[in-house]
Amino acid sequence: MLNFEILASDGKARTGILKGTHGQTETPCFMPVATAGAIKGVRWEEVKSSGYSMVLSNIYHLYLRPGTELIENVGGIHKFVGWDGLILTDSGGFQVFSLGDLMKLTEEGVYFRSHIDGSKHFFSPELVIEYEEKIGVDIGMVLDECTPYPATREYAKHSLERTYRWAKRSIEARTSDKTAIFGIVQGGTFDDLRILSAKLTSDLPFDGVAIGGLSVGEPKEDMYRITSLIAPLLPYEKPRYLMGVGKPEDIIVAVEHGVDMFDCVMPTRNARNGTLFTWNGKLNIKSAKYKSDERPVDENCDCYTCRNFSRAYLRHLFASKEINALILNSIHNLHFYAQLMEKTREAIKNKQFKEFKKEFFSKYKTDEESFYYLT
Amino acid sequence: MLNFEILASDGKARTGILKGTHGQTETPCFMPVATAGAIKGVRWEEVKSSGYSMVLSNIYHLYLRPGTELIENVGGIHKFVGWDGLILTDSGGFQVFSLGDLMKLTEEGVYFRSHIDGSKHFFSPELVIEYEEKIGVDIGMVLDECTPYPATREYAKHSLERTYRWAKRSIEARTSDKTAIFGIVQGGTFDDLRILSAKLTSDLPFDGVAIGGLSVGEPKEDMYRITSLIAPLLPYEKPRYLMGVGKPEDIIVAVEHGVDMFDCVMPTRNARNGTLFTWNGKLNIKSAKYKSDERPVDENCDCYTCRNFSRAYLRHLFASKEINALILNSIHNLHFYAQLMEKTREAIKNKQFKEFKKEFFSKYKTDEESFYYLT
Ligand SMILES: [Zn+2]
Ligand SMILES: [Zn+2]
Secondary structure (H helix, E strand, O other), X not given: OOEEEXXXXXXXXXXXXEEEOOEEEEEXXXXXXXXXXXXXXXOHHHHHHOOOOEEEEEHHHHHHOOOHXXXXXXXXXXXXXXXXXXXXXXXXXXXXXXXXXXXXXXXXXXXXXXXXXXXXXXXXXXXXXXXXXXXXXXXXXXXXXXXXXXXXXXXXXXXXXXXXXXXXXXXXXXXXXXXXXXXXXXXOOOHHHHHHHHHHHHOOOOOEEEEOOOOOOOOHHHHHHHHHHHHHHOOXXXXXXXXXOOOHHHHHHHHHOOOOEEEOOHHHHHHHOOEEEEOOEEEEOOXXXXXXXXXXXXXXXXXXXXXXXXXXXXXXXXXXXXXXXXXXXXXXXXXXXXXXXXXXXXHHHOOOHXXXXXXXXXXXXXXXXXXXXXX | OOEEEEEEEEOOEEEEEEEEOOEEEEEOEEEOEOOOOOOOOOOHHHHHHOOOOEEEEEHHHHHHOOOHHHHHHOOOHHHHHOOOOEEEEEOOHHHHHOOHHHEEEOOOOEEEEOOOOOOEEEEOHHHHHHHHHHHOOOEEEOOOOOOOOOOOHHHHHHHHHHHHHHHHHHHHHOOOOOOEEEEEEOOOOOHHHHHHHHHHHHOOXXXXXXXXXXXXXXXXXXXXXXXXXXXXXXXXXOOEEEOOOOOHHHHHHHHHOOOOEEEOOHHHHHHHOOEEEEOOEEEEOXXXXXXXXXXXXXXXXXXXXXXXXXXXXHHHHHHOOOHHHHHHHHHHHHHHHHHHXXXXXXXXXXXXXXXXXXXXXXXXXXXXXXXXXXX
8 A cells, every 4th residue: 555646846857746555655755774673773753753754774675584474474574573654675685696696597586595603495476475475575676686786788678678577477466456566677787778767667567667776886976876767757646765775865866866765874874983974064073173062973963972962972981882872873874864865855845945955065075076977 | 968768678688769969869770871971872761761860971081081170161060061970980990090100199199191092180088079069069089099909918008098087088078968979898808807897987977988999900709799798888878889790690689788879881881782681681682583583672661762763673773783792782781780679679678688699599580600619
């Protein structure tokens, strides 16, 4: 059960409401990553109060540990992890195809060995749908063949074709509308293949369509070019999801081209490295210049961390390798991403997305300058 | 400024209120350990809502990192760490005397090298008082010479004598009554030396007296024997603090002999090892038997963890090496210790301490049986 309503748009950017079995979220939205069923260092209540109502988990990880059957037996994924909002699960195709020699691909599905204990397993498009329905996720991603970077044209073509055949099998395998299913566009960095994949996937009765196989090591130019090319080709009335992206600047650029959903480990992973997001760019809390800095990370942020602690204290915790450094940094970064999405939606509603984008880039110091080619 | 009022007693056990510069705590109390200025994995608001109003930190650690001068410059320890309740700091004598070859003891004080970067430092009784007053702790411990275990009688005698001379210098060094100062009883495992040290320390104008040099590797019988011998000899009207103790069973036995204050890393350290405290004893969340266990850790516990998560989920988080395992386990264990102290105080108020103790030991599976010799 999935309902997507676009409430306003500004150029290609749009804002709306996505309703699933466990609640709803405004779009464009960012999904914090709970790979193993937990947002590292952050509580659900904080995830919620920051403004999130959908998180991402991963079937590959949950299947291996604790097991999808166990999750089903204890009442489903929401009850098991203690989150009553929306949950989207990636199929884990990306993880399985990263296993290299531990993985063997056939037309039927993929044989692989667990990265945890080497045990043998098999995933097929049908099994992934079955697992997603059984644990009761709100949105499940199909099993796709994630094209690595670099890949030859021939390889990319074969893998998008297999992804399409699997997509059709995934749709056939559905038994419940409680779990919505998204298809995935592949095609590597080849524009014509991407267009072909977008067309094939869009024509299937999916609840939403994702752009996969980006943010896998390709140059940023490729990522931006393909996003801007493909997002507008996807069904207007369905949610569009750019998988694994990304940096704040990437999100803003993708929203401009009509993307509605994002996920990335960056806010929590960077937090664990001492990198904090602010409207001026990234702040490295390890730096000696924050030694006696009594200001919060961001004076305009109202997260738990900024309301209670100074940069000096956060730097001290990080230097002392205290767990609380990771916790407090993660809370702030997730809050920043939530604010970023909130302001993005606000700008679209007010038909001021261009101004918002301009203001963002005038303050935010990005890692690269390459994105300008698209702006 | 310290005020201690005994409100009720039952046998030698007593319950009262200890008031310091930053609030008050009921006694007997347990102090969660915030060595570097943070309770690992737990928030101050949770520490408070669990029932704690005093925590312990460590001058040695704070002096080395971030530096007592820095803490003073940013407004003192309470402001720096974001805790507005009582703070007691250990001098760090125990840590310095554990440095072995990196430490050189003189009558004036102790030269040592930082365990962090090898840099050279010097602590004297006077300097420790100065640091404690400057960062503004509520209760500071004197610098003592912590007698290791095992030690010869001669060694133990010399070190208690030096501790006494340093105690007198510590009192002379005081410049403010905002920071209360506790003396420390030493004397190793020698009863007569312990009695001598207790008498010498009790006669000095300290705000409270601690029993140090226990829980340093000696047999449990020694710890119990000395606690039961010494606690009742300490000034009745002053708070008595058993340093570094301990297990729930140890605390109950010590309370019976008139101890008022405790600290130990056990609740948080055990949490990080997957060991959870319950009224039936310790629970190893790693055990396969909790795989599908939908019950909370303790059905009678109203901590955040028990209110929201199952044993199955906690086991999964631990197995998946998720930070949240450490966080949720620590919250529960600290809550258990707070409840243990709450029920202890309640029993004393109701003149039912013996019954409470009996009931506790009838349910709680301890690690050893040795404590029975005292019961
Ligand atoms: Zn913040
Ligand atoms: Zn609990």
